[in-house]
Ligand SMILES: Nc1ncnc2[nH]cnc12
């Protein structure tokens with residue numbers, strides 16, 4: 131039995147496996163510029179974040195109907211459950227769909243077909259987090275937030291993703307203020323490729339409660355000290371960092387040093403169909419390559435539930451935390 135865990139950094143569009151991409155392309159009459167999964171597979175060599183994003187956005191062309199989004203989410207939830215994920219806070223990128231002519235309602239209601247019955251069907255509780263594309267304008271993000279108002283019963287929070295460098299958090303100050311007024315929780319990608327200053331800015335200007343990645347905090351000792359003191363959760367994605375070359379090899383990943391520094395780290399998969407592994411695969415990889423102790427692995431799992439947005443169901447959180455403490459490593 132795998133270690134019970136929450137996944138807090140997962141882009142649902144990043145769970146689109148090549149086989150499902152071709153299945154949906156055929157279903158929707160979309161022609162992909164790849165002949166088959168073998169040819170597509172050769173496109174998964176990434177230089178950096180942008181080279182990945184190019185493929186990530188290209189393949190989204192196959193996602194058109196509510197059923198497509200439901201199938202995508204159900205496939206993820208089944209894989210995640212098999213790897214010990216008990217709770218998933220799932221990102222989606224509304225602008226990447228609305229700019230292709232797919233309505234926000236199609237995306238949200240489609241995802242909800244899977245998420246609304248996920249506890250019953252997969253044994254995984256879920257939350258939905260709507261991300262703004264930081265390389266699009268703040269006006270577009272604000273329009274997206276307003277368009278999402280009819281769906282807020284289904285949306286727990288907002289996030290910020292896509293190409294980071296040159297798009298500092300401050301660009302989205304007003305959008306995050308408006309999100310807070312709507313009662314939405316706030317997270318943002320910061321310090322993946324962008325500088326440590328973006329991490330502090332996400333906290334101070336956007337009021338985020340978790341930092342997605344936050345890896346580059348390690349370049350600023352004062353920031354590390356602050357993040358540790360304030361117990362700011364960081365949603366790390368080790369296999370993603372290797373594939374996007376933010377670390378040279380997994381053996382060079384700073385996760386052990388981050389834990390030693392007292393940072394509240396969690397381990398997540400980011401875009402598992404693109405980076406070679408789901409949440410459990412990320413745990414297995416750091417366990418083996420970074421020689422993490424059972425105590426450290428339990429700490430990562432405990433952190434994932436403590437950092438989750440389960441305030442509206444503390445009973446469920448307590449049940450998950452008890453599962454973590456009672457877990458026996460094989
Ligand atoms: N790792 C990542 N960083 C930024 N934006 C993303 N969108 C999907 N995955 C992402």
Ligand SMILES: [Zn+2]
Nearest residue numbers: 139291319400
């Ligand atoms: Zn991400």
